[in-house]
Amino acid sequence: MKKTVSIAFASMLFISILSGCGYKNVNPGDVSGYDNGETYISMWVHTIEDTPEGQAYKKSVEQFNKKFDGTYFADLEFIPRNDSGGGYSDKINASVMSGDLPDVITVDGPNVAAYAANGIIQPLAELTETERSVYLDSILEQGTYNDKLYALGAMESSVGLYYNKAILREAGISVPDAENPWTWSEFTEILEKLKPVMSEKNGYPLDMTFPVGEASIYYYAPFIWSNGGDLISADGLNADNVFNSQENTETMQYFRSLVDNKYMSQAPVEKLFESGRAAFKFDGAWEVNTIYESYPDIELGVAPYVVSNNWNGERYTPTGSWAYAATSKTQNIDAATELVKWMSGTDSGVLLFENTKSMPSTYAAYDQITLFEEDENYKALYEQLRDYGHPRPKTPVYPQVSTSFQQALESVALSGKDAQKQLDKSVERINAKLERYTRK
Amino acid sequence: MKSKKSNSLMGMAFFGPALLLLTLFLFLPMILTLIFSFTDYFALSPDLTHFVGLENFSKIFKDELFSSAFWNTVKFVLIIVPAQSLGALGLALLINKVTICKKYFKVAFFIPVVMSLAVVSNLWMQIYSPEGILNTMLSHIGIDAQPFIYSSNQALPSIAIMSVWQGVGYQMIIFLGGLQAINPALYEAAEMDHASEWQKFKDITLPELKPLCVFVFITVTIGAFRMIVQPMIMTGGGPSHSTYTLVYDIYETGTVNWEIGLASAMAIVFTIFVVILTIIQTVTTKDKEGKYANKKTKNS
Numbered sequence: 001m002k003k004t005v006s007i008a009f010a011s012m013l014f015i016s017i018l019s020g021c022g023y024k025n026v027n028p029g030d031v032s033g034y035d036n037g038e039t040y041i042s043m044w045v046h047t048i049e050d051t052p053e054g055q056a057y058k059k060s061v062e063q064f065n066k067k068f069d070g071t072y073f074a075d076l077e078f079i080p081r082n083d084s085g086g087g088y089s090d091k092i093n094a095s096v097m098s099g100d101l102p103d104v105i106t107v108d109g110p111n112v113a114a115y116a117a118n119g120i121i122q123p124l125a126e127l128t129e130t131e132r133s134v135y136l137d138s139i140l141e142q143g144t145y146n147d148k149l150y151a152l153g154a155m156e157s158s159v160g161l162y163y164n165k166a167i168l169r170e171a172g173i174s175v176p177d178a179e180n181p182w183t184w185s186e187f188t189e190i191l192e193k194l195k196p197v198m199s200e201k202n203g204y205p206l207d208m209t210f211p212v213g214e215a216s217i218y219y220y221a222p223f224i225w226s227n228g229g230d231l232i233s234a235d236g237l238n239a240d241n242v243f244n245s246q247e248n249t250e251t252m253q254y255f256r257s258l259v260d261n262k263y264m265s266q267a268p269v270e271k272l273f274e275s276g277r278a279a280f281k282f283d284g285a286w287e288v289n290t291i292y293e294s295y296p297d298i299e300l301g302v303a304p305y306v307v308s309n310n311w312n313g314e315r316y317t318p319t320g321s322w323a324y325a326a327t328s329k330t331q332n333i334d335a336a337t338e339l340v341k342w343m344s345g346t347d348s349g350v351l352l353f354e355n356t357k358s359m360p361s362t363y364a365a366y367d368q369i370t371l372f373e374e375d376e377n378y379k380a381l382y383e384q385l386r387d388y389g390h391p392r393p394k395t396p397v398y399p400q401v402s403t404s405f406q407q408a409l410e411s412v413a414l415s416g417k418d419a420q421k422q423l424d425k426s427v428e429r430i431n432a433k434l435e436r437y438t439r440k
Numbered sequence: 441m442k443s444k445k446s447n448s449l450m451g452m453a454f455f456g457p458a459l460l461l462l463t464l465f466l467f468l469p470m471i472l473t474l475i476f477s478f479t480d481y482f483a484l485s486p487d488l489t490h491f492v493g494l495e496n497f498s499k500i501f502k503d504e505l506f507s508s509a510f511w512n513t514v515k516f517v518l519i520i521v522p523a524q525s526l527g528a529l530g531l532a533l534l535i536n537k538v539t540i541c542k543k544y545f546k547v548a549f550f551i552p553v554v555m556s557l558a559v560v561s562n563l564w565m566q567i568y569s570p571e572g573i574l575n576t577m578l579s580h581i582g583i584d585a586q587p588f589i590y591s592s593n594q595a596l597p598s599i600a601i602m603s604v605w606q607g608v609g610y611q612m613i614i615f616l617g618g619l620q621a622i623n624p625a626l627y628e629a630a631e632m633d634h635a636s637e638w639q640k641f642k643d644i645t646l647p648e649l650k651p652l653c654v655f656v657f658i659t660v661t662i663g664a665f666r667m668i669v670q671p672m673i674m675t676g677g678g679p680s681h682s683t684y685t686l687v688y689d690i691y692e693t694g695t696v697n698w699e700i701g702l703a704s705a706m707a708i709v710f711t712i713f714v715v716i717l718t719i720i721q722t723v724t725t726k727d728k729e730g731k732y733a734n735k736k737t738k739n740s
Contacts, residue, residue, distance in 0.1 A: 090695065093483040114698075118484035212676025267570040267590035399696045411680045415592055429505070433697060436482065 031075055033065055038073040039335045042102035043343075046088040046322060049078045052355035057154075060348040064339060074339050077102065096120055103330035104339050107151055109142045109320035109391065110214075110398045113236055116145040117396035117437060121325040123148040125337040134346065138319040138389035139361045145394060151323035152344035153361035155352055158285045158385040159219050159318040160377070161306060165299035167279045171197050178383060181304035183311070184254055191263040194279050203277025206264040210255075210413060216406035217392060218318050219282045223251050225390050226316040227308035231405065232430070236395030237438055239430040243404070244423035251308070252412040252419035259413050266414060274298065288377050289357045302380040305388070319389035321358070359385065397433040404429055476704035483698035496705035506706065508681055509689040512596060513665060516685065519600040520607075520664040525656055527604060528611030529649075533641075535612070536619045546616070550609040557606065561673040564602045565589070568674075589675050592682040599670050599683055607663065611656045618652040619645070654725045658718060665714055686710050 028036045043061070047054045061076045081088035089111075095101045107115055115121045127149065132140060136156060143151035163175065171194055176182060182190065194205040210216050217231075224231060229247035232239055258264050265272070273281035274295045280303075281287070291300045305317045324343050326336035342348065349360030350368050359382065366372045372382045393401050404426035411417040477496055481489045500506050535545050552560060567574050568588035575585040588598045626644050635643070646653075668687040671677050677684035677692075690710065694703030 093695075093698065096484060097486045114484060118482075120484055212678055265570065267587045269570050397697075399698075403692075403696070407678070407681065410678055414590075415680050417680070425504075433699075436480070 026075070031073075034073040034075065035070070038069075038071060039332055041072055041074045041104060041330075041332070041335050041339050042077065043074055043104040043324075043339065044077050044079050044088075044091075044102050044106065046079060046081050046106045046108075048080045053352070053358075054078055056348070056352045056355040057343075059351055060343055063347065064342045067342070068338070072335050072338060074104075092120070099329070101327040101329045103332070103336045104324055104326055104343075106154065106322045107325050108322055109151075109153065110393070110402065112143060112151045112323065112325065113145050113394045114396040114398055115325065116148075116150045119328050121150050122328045122330070122333065123150055124152070124326055124340060125333050127337075127341075131341065134362045134364060135344070136361060136363065136386060136389065138385060138391060139323075139344075142320055142391040143323055143325075151325035152340050153321055153323040154344055155321045155349065155356075155358040156319060156361050156385055156389075157321040157359055158381045158389070159222075159282055159305075160285060160287065160302045160381055160384075161304070162273065162281045162283060162287060162291075163301045163303050164273070164276065164279050165301045167194070167197065167276075168301075171279075175301060175303045178304045178380070178387065179313075181307045181311075183307055183309045185309055187306045188257070188261075188263075191258070192261070195261075195263065198277070198279060201277050203272055204262070204264050204269075205279050206258065207269075207273035207278035207281040208258065208264040209268040210406065210409045211268075212406060214402060216409055217402045218320070220255070220409060221392060221405065222305055222316045222318055222390065223254065223308065224248055225314070226305075226311045227251050228310055228312075231393040231401055232395045236393065237434055239401070239427045239434070243401075243430060244420065244427045247310075248423055249419045252408065252423065254308075255409060255413040256416065256419070260416075285359055285378075285381050286357065288375075288381070300377055302377045302384075304380075305384065315388050315390040317384050317388040317390060318392075319385060320392050395434075396437055397430060400430050400433045473704045473707055476701050477708045478705075479701045481699075481701040481704070483694075483700050489701070492701070496702050497709070499702065500705055500709060505681065505684070506686075506689055509684045509686050512682065512684055513667065513686045515596055516600055516603075516667050517661060517664040519597060520603055520667075521657070521660050523600070523604045524608050524611060524660050524664075525653070527608045528656065529615050529653075531608065531612040532615035532619055533645075535616060546613070549612055552606045553609040555606070557669040558673055560602070560606050561670050565674050568598055589683075590679060592679040595675050595679060595683045599667075599674060602674075603664070603667065603670055607660070611660065614652055614656060615649065618649045622648045654722075657725070658721055661717065661721065662714060665710075665717075 026034065026040055026042070028034050028038065028040075034040060045054070045057050047057070049055070049058065057078075058076060061074050064072070064074050079088045079091050092101070092105065101120070105121070107121065112121070132149075135152065139153040139156060140149065142153060143149050168175065173190055173193065191205040198205050210220070221231065224247070227247045227250060229245050229251060230242050231248075233242050259266055269277075272278040273283075274291070276298060288300065288302075291298050307316065324340040326333055326340060330336045344361055346360070346362045346364040346368065349362055349365035352358055353360055353365065353369055360366060360369070363386075366382055366386075372378050392398070395401060408419075408422040408426050411422045412419045478491055478493060479489050480492045480495075531549055535542060535549075538545060566572050569575075570585055570587070570590070574588070579585065587594060589595045622645065626648075627640060630640050630644060666687055667685045668691060671683040671685060671688060672691075675683045677688055686706070687710070690703050690706045693699050693706060
């Protein structure tokens with residue numbers, strides 16, 4: 001039967017050759033800028049060229065080639081992707097099979113574990129302590145799997161608990177500092193107090209949804225972590241008694257109480273916060289720029305992320321974004337690492353921020369960008385990321401953990417189903433996907 | 441003899457490129473899917489593929505999510521097939537009667553068909569939104585705002601209705617073509633016999649449209665079974681998996697969770713099911729067609 005399988009692969013390979021994506025052998029002179037004596041490094045990024053993001057990558061690569069002229073030459077290829085990351089990951093999957101991967105690829109943070117566990121990417125060449133120390137802790141944490149550093153972030157990200165200053169002033173509510181965030185019970189009291197105020201404005205205290213896709217786990221896993229829970233065991237290979245722990249049941253019930261008490265709308269209402277009809281909203285760091293540019297009437301503030309009553313001051317806030325990693329195909333790991341370091345470095349980070357307003361991955365970049373000092377909202381987001389950032393679960397079956405979390409959250413919070421039962425069901429599903437890794 | 445040979449060469453020359461492409465992009469993938477369905481092929485580590493026999497299939501039949509996806513798909517089919525087939529027939533009959541602005545109506549009902557499903561889905565998300573046009577209209581006649589696609593009870597029918605709206609124009613055009621091909625002499629003869637409108641419809645229009653009905657019925661059924669884009673964009677299969685369909689499950693398993701082997705097995709099960717259903721449909725409708733043909737010869 002092995003033979004049939006290999007025939008199948010042979011024919012797949014045949015197809016891929018026919019369709020023109022066979023292995024490319026690039027010689028000096030084939031690509032402009034690639035000269036004799038240089039080491040050729042191919043690289044894929046997850047965007048098209050004609051976006052501000054694509055332009056930033058292009059410029060960074062040009063700077064790299066200039067700096068390492070005569071030693072390395074990086075060749076950048078843009079791979080389009082859709083919102084949910086399809087397209088790009090399909091291309092990676094197909095190339096894994098045909099042995100067609102470039103030397104360096106971009107990986108979304110939560111996928112580092114899956115790619116590492118399946119040998120698609122390899123550990124980077126050893127970084128010195130000084131080299132490591134330029135990166136935010138959350139970046140190093142995200143890129144590490146089984147104690148080895150695989151990836152370095154092109155950028156970081158964060159989620160803010162945004163509030164409408166005018167509304168909170170009107171209700172006489174003051175916002176605590178980052179060391180003393182509101183606890184769940186305090187937050188509930190505030191929401192209760194705001195309910196009559198907001199219903200007068202034909203709105204809700206909270207603009208909150210549990211959307212399908214990556215957003216749900218990204219925004220709301222902090223509630224799990226700050227309650228002492230987790231989504232997967234430390235080795236990333238078991239969900240039982242972790243995903244369905246007593247703590248997580250409580251967390252799910254807290255979300256249910258938000259819906260039950262009508263602190264938020266059960267069906268998502270468009271632009272609730274932006275139109276001044278909600279006091280609070282959870283959203284990505286990009287929301288700051290959106291409000292500044294498109295809704296200047298909203299007086300925006302960033303409150304510290306809410307914590308459970310059992311919080312002990314540990315890291316818990318959202319982090320994670322696209323990172324660079326060297327594939328297992330690359331022959332020259334030192335060259336690939338050099339490129340990864342450059343692309344995730346301070347200059348590239350500043351460039352990317354200028355083009356897209358995405359948060360950089362190195363301390364020095366934050367020091368260079370005055371906005372993170374001058375603007376209180378950007379500053380608050382940066383400090384939250386720096387001091388409290390927590391990576392998403394590191395497990396090879398991350399996609400299943402992410403969808404299971406969203407589905408459990410939706411079933412419990414919106415449809416009022418039994419929390420323990422939903423979480424148990426998720427565990428079954430996650431552990432079924434883990435079999436592949438645990439039986440080895 | 442010689443001309444026969446050159447004819448066949450000529451035929452191959454025309455047919456060859458199409459056959460090559462079909463082989464590459466249809467037959468080979470089909471065969472590969474069949475082979476993969478017996479393996480644990482995982483997209484991220486293709487080297488570690490083993491032959492696992494029927495394990496994937498036994499997994500599928502034990503999988504709660506797959507069976508709920510199956511029943512959701514059946515529900516979609518049960519709403520969409522009658523609504524879309526009858527709706528198309530009704531619209532075709534009406535437009536056939538209309539004398540003014542006929543072209544306008546034809547185009548108006550056909551436009552959704554040529555629009556991209558993604559665009560239509562986004563449009564209907566606006567229509568169904570809590571403060572959308574539909575809820576605004578409902579509030580004018582004193583009905584409370586409905587959650588529509590945000591409730592696990594209403595999401596499936598809401599999406600089904602939208603799909604009918606989107607697809608009905610295509611079958612309408614087919615029926616319209618059929619109606620116009622009916623020999624007017626038949627109606628004239630019926631009028632001589634003082635047949636009522638209903639009798640004319642029942643004894644002339646319907647029998648004449650029968651072959652088209654079979655075609656429409658089967659294509660709409662297969663189309664409804666393949667439902668994925670609308671739930672993917674509008675609800676993500678939710679709330680609580682209430683709009684999660686078979687094809688969606690195959691997609692999620694294969695591309696999001698990288699389990700090509702399992703997804704291939706699902707696709708095989710799905711294909712077998714649709715083939716069986718189509719055979720049943722063809723056999724049952726053929727029987728009636730045969731009877732009708734007999735009757736026709738007797739009458740003449």
